[in-house]
Every structure is written in C-alpha cells, then in structure tokens.
Amino acid sequence: MTSEQSTAAERAARNGHVPPPVDPAVTDEPHDIWDHRVAAGLAFLRRRLSGQYEVDEFGFDAELADQVFHPVLRVLYRDWFRTEVFGIDNLPLKGAGLVVGNHSGTLALDALMLAAALHDKHPEHRHLRLLGADLVFRMPVLSELARKAGSTVACNPDAERLLGTGELVGVFPEGFKGVGKLYADRYKLQRFGRGGFVSAALRTGTPIIPAAIVGAEEIYPMLADIKPLARLLKLPYFPVTPTFPWLGPLGIVPLPSKWLIEFCPPIPTEHLVDHADDPLVVFNLADQVRETIQQTLHELLERRPDPFGR
Known part of the structure; x- marks a missing residue:
C-alpha cells in the first residue's frame, strides 16, 4: 500500500467507515488505479444498497x-x-x-x-x-x-x-x-x-x-427583492439578479x-x-x-x- 493509500485509509477510519481492502499487488499504474477506483465504487454501492452504513442521531451520514x-x-x-x-x-x-x-x-x-x-x-x-x-x-x-x-x-x-x-x-x-x-x-x-x-x-x-x-x-448580485411575490411563495425574499429570472434555470449558475x-x-x-x-x-x-x-x-x-x- 502506498503512503497515499495509507493516508486515505486512515482518514476513512476516522470518519467512521472502513474502505475496501487494497490488494498489495496494486501499483501506481493507471489501469491499476482505475481498477481500484471501480472496485471501491462498487463496494460503496453495495454498502448503500444493503444498508451497511451508519448515521448518527441527527441523521449525519x-x-x-x-x-x-x-x-x-x-x-x-x-x-x-x-x-x-x-x-x-x-x-x-x-x-x-x-x-x-x-x-x-x-x-x-x-x-x-x-x-x-x-x-x-x-x-x-x-x-x-x-x-x-x-x-x-x-x-x-x-x-x-x-x-x-x-x-x-x-x-x-x-x-x-x-x-x-x-x-x-x-x-x-x-x-x-x-x-x-x-x-x-x-x-x-x-x-x-x-x-x-x-x-x-x-x-x-x-x-x-x-x-x-x-x-x-x-x-448572485441581488439588485432587487420582489416582496409581494416572496409573500405569495412564502419565501423570505424573491431575488432579482443580473441573470435571474431572465435566464430561467441558467440564472442559478x-x-x-x-x-x-x-x-x-x-x-x-x-x-x-x-x-x-x-x-x-x-x-x-x-x-x-x-x-x-x-x-x-x-x-x-x-x-x-x-x-x-x-
């Protein structure tokens, strides 16, 4: 295991979950790195689908x-x-x-x-x-x-x-x-x-x-606040910016x-x-x-x- 992989494993342990074991044969070759990432991703999905993960009393995952x-x-x-x-x-x-x-x-x-x-x-x-x-x-x-x-x-x-x-x-x-x-x-x-x-x-x-x-x-520089519309939508404010609502969904960028x-x-x-x-x-x-x-x-x-x- 490289020092980078070791650090990642230690960090994962501190955060309350254990990553999948790393094959000692894994090297720094690009295809080996991608193989490891795919394996880690599949292991993550398997834990999510099987419910093998923890949340605290506030729901933090x-x-x-x-x-x-x-x-x-x-x-x-x-x-x-x-x-x-x-x-x-x-x-x-x-x-x-x-x-x-x-x-x-x-x-x-x-x-x-x-x-x-x-x-x-x-x-x-x-x-x-x-x-x-x-x-x-x-x-x-x-x-x-x-x-x-x-x-x-x-x-x-x-x-x-x-x-x-x-x-x-x-x-x-x-x-x-x-x-x-x-x-x-x-x-x-x-x-x-x-x-x-x-x-x-x-x-x-x-x-x-x-x-x-x-x-x-x-x-999102707010140029104006349309208060009647905010009250209608039960929002604290309704912003007008240089891009919203003029550009529609793109205004959210x-x-x-x-x-x-x-x-x-x-x-x-x-x-x-x-x-x-x-x-x-x-x-x-x-x-x-x-x-x-x-x-x-x-x-x-x-x-x-x-x-x-x-």
Missing part, C-alpha cells in the same frame, strides 16, 4: 458526505471559486468549536463552501456540522440531504448536544437578513439576532472561532467570483460558563464576534482588489 457531497463541493470551492483559505490553525485539532461566519449570496452557498474548505484543509479532515434555518428542514428532499450532510436545525438544544460531543459546529447569525440583502449592502454585516449561538458556546465552554468569507456576495476564507483566532469561553444567561455578557461577546468578522472582511477585501481575478 459521514461516508456519503466523504464519497459524494464533498467531491461535488470541491469542484465549486476549488476550481470555480478558486478559494484561498487562511487561519486553518485557529481551528481545534480535536474537540468542540463553534465557527461563526458571515452570511450572504442570495443562495446560501457560503455555508457549503465553508464546510468543504474546512474539511479539505483541516489536518484531521473534520466535518463542520452546520446549523440551518427552519425553511431548509421543511422542504422534503432538501431536508433529507441536509441532514445526511451533517446539518441540523439552528436551535440551542441541538447546538449544545453537538458541541457537548466534541463536534465542530457552524452557525450564521445573520440568517436570511444576510443572505437576502441587496448587492448595494455587500460585506456590511447585518444584526446578529439574540446571540443564541453565544449562549450555546458559554454553556458548553466551547471556543468561538469567527470566520470571514469574501466572494459569496458576487455569485453562480458567477465565478474569487473567494477568500479566513478563520480568526478563537475566543475562549471556559471562564464564562456561569454567565450563559447573563444578557450583558452574551451581547458583549456577540458584538466582539461581529466586529472581528467585519474587520477581517475589510482586510480580505483589500487583498482581493478584483472580485473575479485569479
């Missing part, structure tokens, strides 16, 4: 995420958006962490790109367990896919359970206010709600890692903006565990996180003078 979701997302974050990632060392190697990011882009691709980039760049290839809006989990097919990818409803009980078991959890406190803002307000953080994410971190003594994402604002993601130094909370219900402490900490992200966004924008450059 680690094998499906590694074998299907992340390879698809990798094409977007690496090749289409040409994403650069900074500050990966600020994430814990093991144990819990609450990653708090800015939200934007009309469609919430920033959450998926953050999860994909973190998984690929982290030394332990950790999964980011995203907290999503209720709307996501009211849609039959999307709800099932979101849960299998590791997401759950954005509520304190679920967040605290995940953090209590040592997971990396991702939250976007701006919610639809951030995703649905006009292009004229790009990179201006919206209000952070009631600071529920801070309370969850405080109760579990989990460090908070602010994350700044530049690039999502340009993928994101523009190839250049992305920069930075994980900021963690903010410890262990010393504040007894203050989880103190509104002043919660507000001040939420404000500190918000200011950190806003300042980092300004710095990243200076590094990226051309939104669509290399």
Whole structure:
C-alpha cells in the first residue's frame, strides 16, 4: 500500500467507515488505479444498497458526505471559486468549536463552501456540522440531504448536544437578513439576532472561532427583492439578479467570483460558563464576534482588489 493509500485509509477510519481492502499487488499504474477506483465504487454501492452504513442521531451520514457531497463541493470551492483559505490553525485539532461566519449570496452557498474548505484543509479532515434555518428542514428532499450532510436545525438544544460531543459546529447569525440583502449592502454585516449561538458556546465552554468569507456576495448580485411575490411563495425574499429570472434555470449558475476564507483566532469561553444567561455578557461577546468578522472582511477585501481575478 502506498503512503497515499495509507493516508486515505486512515482518514476513512476516522470518519467512521472502513474502505475496501487494497490488494498489495496494486501499483501506481493507471489501469491499476482505475481498477481500484471501480472496485471501491462498487463496494460503496453495495454498502448503500444493503444498508451497511451508519448515521448518527441527527441523521449525519459521514461516508456519503466523504464519497459524494464533498467531491461535488470541491469542484465549486476549488476550481470555480478558486478559494484561498487562511487561519486553518485557529481551528481545534480535536474537540468542540463553534465557527461563526458571515452570511450572504442570495443562495446560501457560503455555508457549503465553508464546510468543504474546512474539511479539505483541516489536518484531521473534520466535518463542520452546520446549523440551518427552519425553511431548509421543511422542504422534503432538501431536508433529507441536509441532514445526511451533517446539518441540523439552528436551535440551542441541538447546538449544545453537538458541541457537548466534541463536534465542530457552524452557525450564521445573520440568517436570511444576510443572505437576502441587496448587492448595494455587500460585506456590511447585518444584526446578529439574540446571540443564541453565544449562549450555546458559554454553556458548553466551547471556543468561538469567527470566520470571514469574501466572494459569496458576487455569485448572485441581488439588485432587487420582489416582496409581494416572496409573500405569495412564502419565501423570505424573491431575488432579482443580473441573470435571474431572465435566464430561467441558467440564472442559478453562480458567477465565478474569487473567494477568500479566513478563520480568526478563537475566543475562549471556559471562564464564562456561569454567565450563559447573563444578557450583558452574551451581547458583549456577540458584538466582539461581529466586529472581528467585519474587520477581517475589510482586510480580505483589500487583498482581493478584483472580485473575479485569479
């Protein structure tokens, strides 16, 4: 077994599933590599069809995420958006962490790109367990896919359970206010709600890692929001962009903006565990996180003078 195959096997074991055994006779010849990939693919399908795979209490399917979701997302974050990632060392190697990011882009691709980039760049290839809006989990097919990818409803009980078991959890406190803002307000953080994410971190003594994402604002520049149509369709907003609805389904293709993601130094909370219900402490900490992200966004924008450059 080559060192590359060994690393893949170790990673698979960490993610809770065991890959098919590698024949010692397999070499680095192209036909041998393809034979191994076909065998691995058939073994994967056999496990799926026979039900020989595991999901956790939230419905997260680690094998499906590694074998299907992340390879698809990798094409977007690496090749289409040409994403650069900074500050990966600020994430814990093991144990819990609450990653708090800015939200934007009309469609919430920033959450998926953050999860994909973190998984690929982290030394332990950790999964980011995203907290999503209720709307996501009211849609039959999307709800099932979101849960299998590791997401759950954005509520304190679920967040605290995940953090209590040592997971990396991702939250976007701006919610639809951030995703649905006009292009004229790009990179201006919206209000952070009631600071529920801070309370969850405080109760579990989990460090908070602010994350700044530049690039999502340009993928679907929202020029207008048709509010009557949004109310009719029971949506938080109905966007008008340079390509949607004019180009129909083609308007869903994101523009190839250049992305920069930075994980900021963690903010410890262990010393504040007894203050989880103190509104002043919660507000001040939420404000500190918000200011950190806003300042980092300004710095990243200076590094990226051309939104669509290399």
